[in-house]
Amino acid sequence: MPKTDSDLIARFLAGNEGAFAELVRRYQSPIRQFLRRLTAGDHALAEDIAQETFIKMFTSLSTYRGEAGLSTWLHTVAYRTFLRHVKANARLEFVEDDRMPEAMAVQPTAMNDVLLEQMMKHLSLNERLMMTLCFSAGMSHAEIADVTGAPLGTIKSHINRGRKKLARLLGAEEENA
């Protein structure tokens, strides 16, 4: 029978390292994917930050109060770790708006993860973050506010801007520009 996050956390805090490994196995995919999007396809950097995130989980899980879901909490840790790496290394790639291609020669229905990661270079850091949390991780705006600490209005405007840029990249018409 599959164990809940709370069961695994309780076991880990009681000294069972196997429970920690199970939590890593459970959440590695969404966290690694989230970081691949944030780094716009820099897989080596994303892996380093993901590893760091789970090591922080190991040392800080005793401070987790359960007010937000473990996934939200882990996304918060991953985002903060990512910000620290960016501040220290500043090796993120961005493509300026005026260098944005007219439209990418792909069918939106044929998108794959690597292509999407490349498209993230055309979005600002906040647009990448909010779009990924909203549409890829499936978070509500309130959960995104928990992760990022941004006000709801700011979250909405970043999402709208990011959506318009992606639409432009894919050559789709805007309904309400």
Place this chain on the structure above:
Amino acid sequence: MNRTGNDDRHEPAGLPAMEDLLRYRQHLDGDEFTRRVVASAGRRARARPWILGGAAAAGIATVVAIRPERFTLFDAVHWPWHGVDMYAASVPAAGLLAMSIVLMLVIGTGKTIDSI
């Protein structure tokens, strides 16, 4: 995840829903990543008390080396109010200084190893 309250569902014409467009397609669940994280976390957890102990020892050694008993800051201050300078002079400045240095070093090291 609860999506209540989101109003970002209208899409530009010609685009599939953003959820479909941006959803994660691969599932990254290799055991190699888990093994690496578990090994690294264990190593750091074992190193942590040694680093903290070392920082405390370094703090105490620093205090001994700079000889704080020579610091007479509060003795030299002459306050305008009668009696206040006497109380100030009785504050064990050397002890306070020594304690602060050790505390700063241990807290600083603690914060640093959290981010290593």
